[in-house]
Amino acid sequence: MDSDGNTGCTYGADAMRNRWWNRLVNQVADRGLGLSKPNQNPDVMKRLEENCRALLTSRGEASGVALAREVARAVDELDETGKTRFLQLLTERFGPDRNTVLAAAERFRNSDGRADLQELLRVVEPPRQEVFRRLNGAPDGTRVLVRLRETLVRQLRAHPELETVNSDLQHLLKSWFNPGFLQLRRISWDRSPALLMEKLIQYESVHAIQSWEDLRRRLSGDRRCFGFFHPALPDEPLIFVEVALVEGLATQTVSLLDPDAPVGNNAQADTAIFFSISNCQVGLRGVSFGNFLLKQVMGELISEFPHVQRYATLSPVPGFACALRVEGDYEDGFTRDRIAALIQEYAETLCSTAGVADPVDALYQLLDDPLSNRVVLEEPLSRLVLAYLTRVRRRGSVADSVARFHLSNGARLEQVAPFADSSSTRLDASFGMMVNYRYVVDSVEKNHERFVKTGEVAISRQLQKQLKQVNAAWDSGAAG
Structure with a gap:
């Protein structure tokens, strides 16, 4: 844990690195715009389809980044209906070719060669997965894809045909948001930025935060708050947990949530109560990292408060x-x-x-x-x-x-x-x-x-x- 009370890199350092990287990629993309041919077709979906296909065949680094950035920006500007149409486009036009898959499967069935297996694996993968990978390399591309999946999650019931796209995108998000890439940070009243505080209020899903005074009490001396962050989204908590250090096993929320309650003595606390765990990103539904969060937080608490004997929730x-x-x-x-x-x-x-x-x-x-x-x-x-x-x-x-x-x-x-x-x-x-x-x-x-x-x-x-x-x-x- 560093001097700012954060585990791993500090918030400021992460954000600065991310902004520096985005500026660099944007410079590459700007140069790449001279290598690509802007499509002026007024039909947005047709233009998106053509640019996605160009993205799949792009070989130059600069032109590929430029195309990915333009597609990501166009997708991000779509409203809910437009994003749903784009997802339907990916379902209908960017899936694996059935005849190609069957032919490759037949060649593999009749041979024992490794090359035939590799070819089968290649043609089975839907082209839209590569579209997603390349969009993820664009400046702000990760955020755009997470927001796109928010639409996907909301629309699945009304549009069950989108389930294949959902499976593809969820599969990639699980890899990109592997716990090995995540950073545990302590969130504190004195050292965390105001923007992050606002997001805690927005994302709290168990016990709504009623005011800034309420939030301040939840981050006071006998409380701890930790969140997982991803390097590509340094300003966005993925999940966070609120902890109260108390004496005995808490059985009422009023003592945990009262903003006017006196701050307890951590030296006398024998129990750490996890009283709120909030997932923040709808677009990452099905990407599980809550269990890793609790285990890492327990490790931090054991290190800071070795006298605390019980770790429990009020759920x-x-x-x-x-x-x-x-x-x-x-x-x-x-x-x-x-x-x-x-x-x-x-x-x-x-x-x-x-x-x-x-x-x-x-x-x-x-x-x-x-x-x-x-x-x-x-x-x-x-x-x-x-x-x-x-x-x-x-x-x-x-x-x-x-x-x-x-x-x-x-x-x-x-x-x-x-x-x-x-x-x-x-x-x-x-x-x-x-x-x-x-x-x-x-x-x-x-x-x-x-x-x-x-x-x-x-x-x-x-x-x-x-x-x-x-x-x-x-x-x-x-x-x-």
Whole structure:
């Protein structure tokens, strides 16, 4: 960690190098403009197609950079509809030629030569991948491609034919944004630029930052904030995590988010709470680096605060309310019979409080105003959350996206935090329920292996007895 509190290169040095490199490439491109033939065709898509084809056949360095820059600028200036048309163009006109692929496959099938294999691999690759590679070499080309994929992600549902282009571009982005290329930086109030602060406010996706004072408190002495950056996008955080140094395992967001809360004493802290992890770039969806971020941040914290013994999260349960209402597509999920079995122990209290005879109906009625009924709901909801995180399945794994992230990284489910967050967002998504995941350094790899191989959810000792009751009720509800 350097004198500015950053891991790796400083923000200023990265930005200066990036600007210097872009100026150099722009100078090469400007010279290259004299070697290329500007196309004045008024049809933007036709001009883009012709320039992309010229880009594929360009051999001169200067002319190639010039063409890449002009194509990147043209794509960047397109609106959402225009970018969608460009993506459709890449789908229709820049895919592999079927007949060429079949002929190469036949030659390979009938030979044992390495040359035939290399030729097959060459013709199978869609030409649009090379278009993307060359655009990535243009000044600001990486940013343009990340923004283009934002459009692609938004348009996939309406235009499923774009999935092939999405696969190609995602494949390249995974290589270009390999964690080996990423730089971990500490973000601080005193040393990070104002532009970066504004982006933290913009990109925070777990607990919205309400004001500059709110942000300042989150970056104060008993807090840490780290982000991953890429050399080609030095001004843009890719993902960042906010950490609170506290005593004990935090079970309420109010103590973590109150901008007027006194700054704690780091010497007395025994727990580091990861309370917000925000992915910043929609265009990098599916490019995973959150697990590398947490591991590197843990390394930084262990180095700075060797007396801190626990590393845990206070995490949302974003899909719980939807699953409990039996909404959504699950391979194995809640049913009325299962819910009834899970809350049987609390049925009498629920029914008497709601004034209805059926306990499931009583539960749903009380959930219309969960905060007013929190005393009655706390225990049954805690059991239902445990069932949701361990038994509800989607696409062969736990249904909850946050749980899937932490469990696949080797964390264990530590405890349920009832009504930990009373914000409208959390009440709508999970009736205010949150959970703690804990990263125990000696168990991370073992937990990770079990989860990815068998789907087994690692849980704390204090939850194991409850889980036995949950499993019995779940299975009896299925039989019913």
